[in-house]
Amino acid sequence: MPLLKVENITCGYGDMEVLRELSVEVAEGEIVSIIGPNGAGKSTLMKAVFGLLHPWQGAIHFEGRDISRLEPYQIVETGMCYVPQVANVFTQLTVEENLEMGAFVLKDGDIGARKEKIFELFPRLKERRRQAAGKMSGGERQMVAMGSALMLDPKLILLDEPSAGLAPKMVDHIFERIVRINETGLAIMMVEQNATQSLRMAHRGYVLANGENRFEGTGQALLNDPDVGRLYLGG
Amino acid sequence: MNATQDPTAQAPELTPRLDERIRAALQTRTAMAVILAGLLALIVVLAIVQDVSAGRILSLTVWGIMLGGVIGLGSIGLTLCYGVLKFPNFSHGAMVTLGAYVTFAVMQALPQGEVLRPFSFGWEFLVALIVSMPVVGVVAIGIDRVMYRRLRQRNASLVLFAMASLAMAFFLRSIIYLVWGSDFRFYYEGRANPALDLPFGLRVQADQFFILGLAIVLVIAVYLLLERTKMGKAMRATANNPELAQVRGINTERVVAWTWLMGGALAAAGGAMYGLASQLRPEMGFWLLLPMFAAVIMGSIGNPRGALAGALIIGVAQQVSTAFLNPAYGPGVAFILMVLTLLIRPQGLFGGTE
Ligand SMILES: Nc1ncnc2c1ncn2[C@@H]1O[C@H](COP(=O)(O)OP(=O)(O)OP(=O)(O)O)[C@@H](O)[C@H]1O
Ligand SMILES: [Mg+2]
Numbered sequence: 001m002p003l004l005k006v007e008n009i010t011c012g013y014g015d016m017e018v019l020r021e022l023s024v025e026v027a028e029g030e031i032v033s034i035i036g037p038n039g040a041g042k043s044t045l046m047k048a049v050f051g052l053l054h055p056w057q058g059a060i061h062f063e064g065r066d067i068s069r070l071e072p073y074q075i076v077e078t079g080m081c082y083v084p085q086v087a088n089v090f091t092q093l094t095v096e097e098n099l100e101m102g103a104f105v106l107k108d109g110d111i112g113a114r115k116e117k118i119f120e121l122f123p124r125l126k127e128r129r130r131q132a133a134g135k136m137s138g139g140e141r142q143m144v145a146m147g148s149a150l151m152l153d154p155k156l157i158l159l160d161e162p163s164a165g166l167a168p169k170m171v172d173h174i175f176e177r178i179v180r181i182n183e184t185g186l187a188i189m190m191v192e193q194n195a196t197q198s199l200r201m202a203h204r205g206y207v208l209a210n211g212e213n214r215f216e217g218t219g220q221a222l223l224n225d226p227d228v229g230r231l232y233l234g235g
Numbered sequence: 236m237n238a239t240q241d242p243t244a245q246a247p248e249l250t251p252r253l254d255e256r257i258r259a260a261l262q263t264r265t266a267m268a269v270i271l272a273g274l275l276a277l278i279v280v281l282a283i284v285q286d287v288s289a290g291r292i293l294s295l296t297v298w299g300i301m302l303g304g305v306i307g308l309g310s311i312g313l314t315l316c317y318g319v320l321k322f323p324n325f326s327h328g329a330m331v332t333l334g335a336y337v338t339f340a341v342m343q344a345l346p347q348g349e350v351l352r353p354f355s356f357g358w359e360f361l362v363a364l365i366v367s368m369p370v371v372g373v374v375a376i377g378i379d380r381v382m383y384r385r386l387r388q389r390n391a392s393l394v395l396f397a398m399a400s401l402a403m404a405f406f407l408r409s410i411i412y413l414v415w416g417s418d419f420r421f422y423y424e425g426r427a428n429p430a431l432d433l434p435f436g437l438r439v440q441a442d443q444f445f446i447l448g449l450a451i452v453l454v455i456a457v458y459l460l461l462e463r464t465k466m467g468k469a470m471r472a473t474a475n476n477p478e479l480a481q482v483r484g485i486n487t488e489r490v491v492a493w494t495w496l497m498g499g500a501l502a503a504a505g506g507a508m509y510g511l512a513s514q515l516r517p518e519m520g521f522w523l524l525l526p527m528f529a530a531v532i533m534g535s536i537g538n539p540r541g542a543l544a545g546a547l548i549i550g551v552a553q554q555v556s557t558a559f560l561n562p563a564y565g566p567g568v569a570f571i572l573m574v575l576t577l578l579i580r581p582q583g584l585f586g587g588t589e
Binding site: 050052071072073076077082084087088089090091092093097100101102104105148152 | 468469471475476478479481482483484485486487
């Protein structure tokens with residue numbers, strides 16, 4: 001049984017349809033990369049999985065449970081976390097408060113220990129723990145956003161363009177951390193503009209265009225596919 | 236010296252024009268603080284010119300700080316409501332009035348105890364005050380459930396929210412007229428509370444010190460709640476980024492309920508305190524609405540600390556100006572300060588420049 005199973009969902013904003021009969025699966029411990037041109041509906045898929053939009057048709061199952069009618073604050077408790085593409089930190093809260101908000105649904109206990117684990121993953125955050133997240137660089141913000149999402153020790157994390165707008169060195173650093181997080185057993189579904197690089201680290205990938213699933217396969221197969229290469233990988 | 240640092244070496248079109256430079260300088264926080272301080276000084280000077288004694292000016296200042304505390308309690312609720320719900324709540328003044336009258340009603344139901352000298356009130360006032368705070372808070376939550384929540388679910392526009400709150404202000408006022416009538420009411424009919432004789436000709440009633448003390452306690456409590464508790468942090472997070480708050484597992488509807496509870500309770504305390512210092516009238520909160528909004532804008536919308544600072548400035552300006560102005564012009568003074576803020580630095584004293 002896959003960890004996440006998105007089955008034939010159709011969904012959009014108001015009465016504008018964005019996704020059409022789209023299906024995606026993520027197995028336990030897998031990195032799944034979703035690529036596609038701007039406006040393809042990649043972020044919309046993430047929002048639908050996380051309950052910010054509800055599918056008009058189709059179903060979303062997480063660990064066998066239907067989550068398509070749940071609200072985001074309920075989905076957090078099922079063991080899935082989400083890092084949005086934009087506005088993904090509380091700019092007016094400190095780094096530490098951002099992490100605490102990541103563990104909001106926990107009834108106290110080991111929040112301190114969880115914070116320490118995040119600081120181990122991103123030592124930079126420990127130095128800046130008292131700084132407002134809005135005053136940090138793009139890369140540091142991405143660390144805060146990922147750190148907050150990891151506070152609950154989720155089974156699956158959704159990352160929407162974790163490398164967008166970052167310097168090449170920071171992109172490498174973030175990707176390296178993603179692989180490291182995955183090695184601890186966490187499944188990852190990520191959207192990326194850096195298509196080639198992200199397919200290289202992914203176990204499987206999907207190519208989305210116009211709200212539909214165009215190609216799917218292992219990361220390597222998609223990289224070698226001449227059509228995918230020509231249309232979506234720029235050569 | 237480096238040539239580029241020499242102002243005469245710069246191309247003329249690169250140097251900002253003088254009036255632009257002046258405007259930019261005026262818009263800084265320091266400039267605004269200086270202007271406000273200057274205005275307060277002007278009011279004091281005007282009072283001195285009119286032969287008002289130093290003792291009286293000092294007393295008025297202390298009364299102004301007390302009034303600032305009352306306005307501050309109201310404006311903290313107003314600013315929190317704006318932060319979390321993103322609309323100006325014009326019925327907040329009516330919540331202040333309601334708080335004063337609910338306190339009155341609870342006192343009527345209680346036996347009258349001994350006067351707690353040197354204050355003018357007995358324990359029944361304190362009990363009534365403590366009861367009215369959660370009562371008004373719950374009323375605020377109830378209003379949200381029947382009205383604002385429905386608007387939220389329909390993604391109504393800001394104008395609709397503002398109009399709905401204005402309607403609610405009139406509705407609440409009518410209810411108060413209906414239940415308690417239009418006559419002035421007093422917590423203690425005809426009970427005197429002589430001013431204490433203090434050094435420097437300062438004449439302040441013990442009740443006024445009580446009001447000031449209680450305002451300080453409540454403000455510290457709000458501060459601790461926002462900075463230290465989980466719900467307080469969730470409130471700030473929701474105000475900052477509501478969608479992300481949901482994504483992080485915060486039930487934003489619960490945050491909204493807590494915001495109303497806090498806002499309503501603080502307004503009720505402010506109303507009871509204001510009623511103790513003067514008398515109860517169905518319009519009392521309405522006349523506080525303008526100073527409250529002025530304080531919120533002056534202290535940067537959505538910033539509780541700023542609202543408190545703004546309230547203190549407005550309270551003092553209003554009170555000291557009564558040395559030479561009819562007290563009925565009080566809201567006018569608040570209005571002038573608000574307009575000045577909007578002209579000089581619309582983001583307020585504590586707003587960022589981003
Ligand atoms: N909040 C919204 N309201 C209405 N339409 C939206 C909204 N967000 C996105 N859309 C529309 O939905 C379509 C898909 O957008 P989406 O953000 O999912 O694309 P994307 O694949 O993530 O693109 P990008 O690579 O630019 O992030 C676009 O046509 C966009 O204009
Ligand atoms: Mg996107």
